[in-house]
Amino acid sequence: MAKKAAQVPFIQSLDRGLTILQAVAMSKHPVNLGELAELLDVDRSSAFRLAQTLRRRGFLSTPAGRKDYILGSAIWTLSRQYDWSKMLVRVAHQELKDLAGGLNETAHLAVREGKNALFIDSVHARRVIAVAGQTGELVPLHATAHGKALLADFDDEELKDTFGSSLQKFTKTTITSFPALLKECQSIRQRGYATDEAEYMEGMRCIAAPIRLHDGSIVGSIGISAPATRFLKEHYAAHSKRVVQCAKKIGERLSITEETSDEEE
Amino acid sequence: MAKKAAQVPFIQSLDRGLTILQAVAMSKHPVNLGELAELLDVDRSSAFRLAQTLRRRGFLSTPAGRKDYILGSAIWTLSRQYDWSKMLVRVAHQELKDLAGGLNETAHLAVREGKNALFIDSVHARRVIAVAGQTGELVPLHATAHGKALLADFDDEELKDTFGSSLQKFTKTTITSFPALLKECQSIRQRGYATDEAEYMEGMRCIAAPIRLHDGSIVGSIGISAPATRFLKEHYAAHSKRVVQCAKKIGERLSITEETSDEEE
DNA sequence: TGCGATATTGCACTATACGCAATATACTTC
DNA sequence: GAAGTATATTGCGTATAGTGCAATATCGCA
Structure with a gap:
């Protein structure tokens, strides 16, 4: 025992x-x-x-x-x-499945790739209306929940280094000013998760949380997305909790050095 | 002995x-x-x-x-x-110095950072007219010699993944079509070095070569730049040879596993 | 120039990592 | 489904590889 x-x-x-x-x-x-x-x-x-x-x-x-x-x-x-994204996928896939299954929505895993977030894995729940954002897709960092989760620790200078002169506008809710983005980052750090209020695609909602190693560095993000008609504001509290929890668990797994594991599929 | x-x-x-x-x-x-x-x-x-x-x-x-x-x-x-760019700087700095000194021009070291090339080190020769591109500066991948050297191994898909829809135009020589860029990559692989014919800044010429590890992967680029008035076409042959040589030497140093070195400063 | 701290080398002892052989497990093949 | 083969895993005695000690060399500072 x-x-x-x-x-x-x-x-x-x-x-x-x-x-x-x-x-x-x-x-x-x-x-x-x-x-x-x-x-x-x-x-x-x-x-x-x-x-x-x-x-x-x-x-x-x-x-x-x-x-x-x-x-x-x-x-x-x-x-x-080594293709490190595979590592993340390996470690996170089960969590992703649980998340998608538990909330009955689509869950995504992303990493930062320059100016974009790259979806490296996703699990779809059995739903009629599938959601955009397939594995391999690149989406802008400043206009998506995953992207903003990945940016959470950036300071003013890093943001400017990353984006250069301006932030592209996609919808009427897209954040287009650096001060606003910086403030958003701050609040993501605070809350532990980022949201996307149709900032990239109309009618889409998304929640994502940064995955952190034990030293705090952000290596990826995990989250769920769905049409706003289904993913209501009142779901935020409960869903974000789960997403954050997932991110934490994955982070811990990545940092583990001594494996006790004997997992069977 | x-x-x-x-x-x-x-x-x-x-x-x-x-x-x-x-x-x-x-x-x-x-x-x-x-x-x-x-x-x-x-x-x-x-x-x-x-x-x-x-x-x-x-x-x-x-x-x-x-x-x-x-x-x-x-x-x-x-x-x-670890901040790996420091590693590259450490290994490459001497070469950079030799290159700048030998040709009496400014030499740069760059790595890829998303859509941009990031200058991580530079050595200036004793010249009146200093050249742009200080350490820390970001320049577009598709419009500079360093950038294109870093892109040399990209295929069509990777290029599109990196740049998205379109290639920004900076001067009248900037490459703005994907087929042209792809062809340019091909010729860089062939020749071993990339050039910049005022594709980003008017009146500037630049030569850069990709730095490859023993497995062929590109980890950085090294090159020299100067005003076109000084850096003439007839210099290409000789200069490119040196630049390529430098890149090769740095690549070898990075791949070295068994150090015989006892270098004294 | 000498002192204290640090790095480096030589050497003798024994704990450590090794190969062997036994056992367990996974994977074919009939 | 049994027998067979390739693979992983464990136990154990032994030789060697890795250790600590002590001697020496090198560095940094006063």
Whole structure:
């Protein structure tokens, strides 16, 4: 019943190496030997040899001349190989299904892609009127719930960097001024979810919440959408709660490091 | 004199773990135990324990139900922490300096950022007339040498995904049709470098080459720009050669896994 | 120039990671 | 559905790989 812990033994030195990697990635500053040794509670020499191995493999690097460590290009190369949206889809798909099923509406998963939100997965409930926004579709960041959820942490400067001079208008409710968008971001952070009051497509309502890693960074968004005729204002309270919950659960799953999981389909 | 090899011993199991990570990242398909064991030339059981350690730490993951391995979310989380453009800057800065010094013009380093190219580093030669495009500036992908270098591998679909409906016109030479842009990409792949014939700013010429990792993927671009009055057509041959060479060298450095380096500043 | 902190190397000991062989599980094939 | 083959997983004794200690080298600062 209790957690039967590590039946398969950890490979100690590999485990330590990975710990170093994560510590270095996390740290805002280059990390020196002492800190690593302390972190692992091993002798400086051991930490040294571990770090050297990582460095020779390109997973760590030493800023010109210095002796302390930062992440190396190997990790970059690694992460580029992989289609990360698949990762998100994998982790989030069950939640998406539950959400769509529970509310009997269409649920979407999106990531940021430049100026747009990209839908990378969706689950449709059994409804007569299907909703727009298929997987693969790009929609503007500033005019959709998903988009705004992805923007939630942006400040004035970042917004301007992203959008350049102006915000395109799609419907009469589209937000077209930077101050208004900034304020909207603020309130999304506050509430934990974003809404779309027909700001992109007439007659469409949508709620979306940012998916955050444990460090707070936003990596995607999850939400539901439906025609305004069906998705009424009085649904907001209940629906948003569920959406936010979903986002939170996904975020936690992404951040999990030690998997206890033995999930069967 | 000869390469004095690894004086600091490799931590074997860490090294093996990293090899697994890279192999899995590289592979298009999930990787199973047998392949890992063969790759490392160790017993299945050893490979198993290494892989399990990676999995428990979230660096590997097993697709629902399956037994074989794909990359896990930990790497994603890792790579998100880090400002990768800094990595590129670090690796490329010396080359940039050499390039600017050698040709006595301004050299830039850029990465793709959505619809734009973002200048992340630049070195100015000692010239009276400074050139536009400071670090931090965003310029359109389809109308600049750097931008087009970054687009070189895009196909028709990817171009349309990126730009949406239309290509903004900046000068009379700006490419504004998708077929033309696609053709331009093709010729950039062929030649290895992109040019900008005052397509964004009047009177400006620019040459840029894509920086590719060993697997061919484009991660940035490097190039030089100058007023057309100074940067003449007859310079193209010589300059482009140098720029392409630079890009190649940077790409190699980024892909390097085993560092022999002992560079002193 | 010397002192304190840090990084690096050599060496001896033992815990660790290894291969082997046994077992369990998944997947064909008849 | 049984037998067979490929794969994953566990247990265990042993050799080696990784450790800490201590010596040395390098750096930074006064």
